[in-house]
Amino acid sequence: MSCEEKKCQCCCEDGQDQQKYDRIAEVIAKYKNKEGSLIQVLHLTQSIYGYLPLDLQKFIAEGMEKPLSEVSGVVTFYSFFATEPRGEHTIRVCLGTACYVRGGKKIVDRLEEILDVKVGGTTKDQKFTFEVARCIGACGLAPAMMIDDVVYKQVNPDKLETILAKY
Numbered sequence: 001m002s003c004e005e006k007k008c009q010c011c012c013e014d015g016q017d018q019q020k021y022d023r024i025a026e027v028i029a030k031y032k033n034k035e036g037s038l039i040q041v042l043h044l045t046q047s048i049y050g051y052l053p054l055d056l057q058k059f060i061a062e063g064m065e066k067p068l069s070e071v072s073g074v075v076t077f078y079s080f081f082a083t084e085p086r087g088e089h090t091i092r093v094c095l096g097t098a099c100y101v102r103g104g105k106k107i108v109d110r111l112e113e114i115l116d117v118k119v120g121g122t123t124k125d126q127k128f129t130f131e132v133a134r135c136i137g138a139c140g141l142a143p144a145m146m147i148d149d150v151v152y153k154q155v156n157p158d159k160l161e162t163i164l165a166k167y
């Protein structure tokens with residue numbers, strides 16, 4: 001690849017980021033004067049950018065004329081806001097009481113091995129973000145887990161690789 005081509009690729013990546021920041025600036029301008037709109041702005045920003053790194057939180061704080069501590073406080077309080085890039089799919093293993101006593105922890109341990117990532121992390125290929133949940137409403141068929149919106153019931157740790165292969 002020539003230097004010129006490399007330079008062009010860098011410019012394109014910067015350009016994409018700039019486009020996202022421009023869209024976020026529009027969101028901020030639209031909601032700035034609406035009472036209690038910070039969560040809405042953060043939601044929309046996350047849907048545009050994918051996650052909410054500190055630089056972006058600063059950008060929002062300045063745009064909304066709010067202290068950074070307020071913006072960061074909301075981001076860290078709600079679990080649906082992410083400060084790191086997320087995987088294409090989200091795995092949530094239930095560790096509520098019913099699932100825990102029926103082997104939920106074994107599912108977590110096996111997934112940590114298969115995915116080579118700890119709970120809360122994202123796989124190196126950015127395919128899966130791995131989390132735990134308190135209860136996903138399938139207690140009668142514990143242990144349970146979810147991948148995106150699909151609930152898997154009576155999960156057997158030996159079947160996990162087959163389940164993940166669908167993704």
Ligand code: FES
Nearest residue numbers: 094096099138139
């Ligand atoms: S405790 Fe796991 S689904 Fe309810």
